[in-house]
Amino acid sequence: MPLRERRRVTGIESVGPYTLVRVDRGNLDAGVPGQFFMVEAPGRVLPRPFSLCLAEAGELAFLIDAIGPGTTAIAEVSVGDSLHVFGPLGNGFRLDVERPVLVGGGIGIAPFPFTRSVLGAGTPVVLGFRNSHFAEAAALLPGAEVVIDPVLVTEALPAGRDILACGPEPMLEAIRRIDPAAQLAWEAPMACGYGACFGCVVEIDGTLKRLCLEGPVIGGAPAVFPAVPA
Numbered sequence: 401m402p403l404r405e406r407r408r409v410t411g412i413e414s415v416g417p418y419t420l421v422r423v424d425r426g427n428l429d430a431g432v433p434g435q436f437f438m439v440e441a442p443g444r445v446l447p448r449p450f451s452l453c454l455a456e457a458g459e460l461a462f463l464i465d466a467i468g469p470g471t472t473a474i475a476e477v478s479v480g481d482s483l484h485v486f487g488p489l490g491n492g493f494r495l496d497v498e499r500p501v502l503v504g505g506g507i508g509i510a511p512f513p514f515t516r517s518v519l520g521a522g523t524p525v526v527l528g529f530r531n532s533h534f535a536e537a538a539a540l541l542p543g544a545e546v547v548i549d550p551v552l553v554t555e556a557l558p559a560g561r562d563i564l565a566c567g568p569e570p571m572l573e574a575i576r577r578i579d580p581a582a583q584l585a586w587e588a589p590m591a592c593g594y595g596a597c598f599g600c601v602v603e604i605d606g607t608l609k610r611l612c613l614e615g616p617v618i619g620g621a622p623a624v625f626p627a628v629p630a
């Protein structure tokens with residue numbers, strides 16, 4: 401059940417180039433791995449969507465890649481500040497698979513510490529990063545197989561596994577070509593997160609749909625082409 405709450409920042413850590421922001425959980429449900437939360441920094445008009453990275457006792461944590469004004473405002477909060485947090489939203493990963501492997505690219509690793517905590521610490525993980533500084537974020541997933549550009553995650557995929565993946569669009573497209581049944585967490589700009597603004601419309605199986613409602617995780621060989629709403 402999604403709730404919107406103002407939560408207190410309890411911790412901030414640098415993880416390679418990313419920032420892990422912890423908030424006290426309050427009444428918020430962690431939801432299913434792969435679902436997302438709309439998080440809004442103090443004084444900003446629009447929230448931004450984030451996967452839940454960690455759900456530990458009394459806390460939720462988000463891994464932030466500060467690429468623009470919204471993400472930077474969240475990455476620059478201080479302990480004791482408040483964030484508006486709304487979620488969990490959308491559809492997460494189906495976890496009832498026999499032999500999961502988690503595949504993350506760059507900031508796409510964000511949902512997988514929580515996912516592995518639910519699936520079990522022995523769940524294999526393959527992570528890809530652009531350089532060794534970015535690869536420091538693999539510390540969030542001990543024991544993961546890590547590849548660095550120009551080696552791609554698709555070259556390190558174990559055979560016979562049920563793929564759960566999150567990462568840049570070309571990575572997801574490459575995985576979909578290898579395994580049309582892979583569960584893929586897609587991204588689109590989202591202003592509301594609950595179906596009201598149509599800002600996240602994408603083409604799925606030839607039909608325009610709102611990714612915040614139909615996704616962000618989509619599996620079973622859909623055609624997904626992020627598109628500008630008509």
Ligand SMILES: Cc1cc2nc3c(=O)[nH]c(=O)nc-3n(C[C@H](O)[C@H](O)[C@H](O)COP(=O)(O)OP(=O)(O)OC[C@H]3O[C@@H](n4cnc5c(N)ncnc54)[C@H](O)[C@@H]3O)c2cc1C
Pocket residue numbers: 436448449450451452462463464465466467468469470471472507510511586587588589590616
């Ligand atoms: C379901 C979901 C989960 C996400 N989880 C995380 C997460 O865990 N950690 C994290 O750091 N980021 C995550 N993101 C991406 C994050 O929401 C965006 O980077 C953020 O909204 C950018 O806001 P900004 O104001 O900082 O930058 P903006 O100024 O809004 O954007 C900077 C640049 O990035 C592009 N852009 C912005 N948002 C997106 C997007 N969603 N997809 C593609 N391009 C975009 C813009 O066109 C622009 O070129 C997620 C996105 C979605 C949809």
Ligand code: FES
Pocket residue numbers: 589590591592593594595596597598599600601610611612613
């Ligand atoms: S983000 Fe508003 S409709 Fe999807």
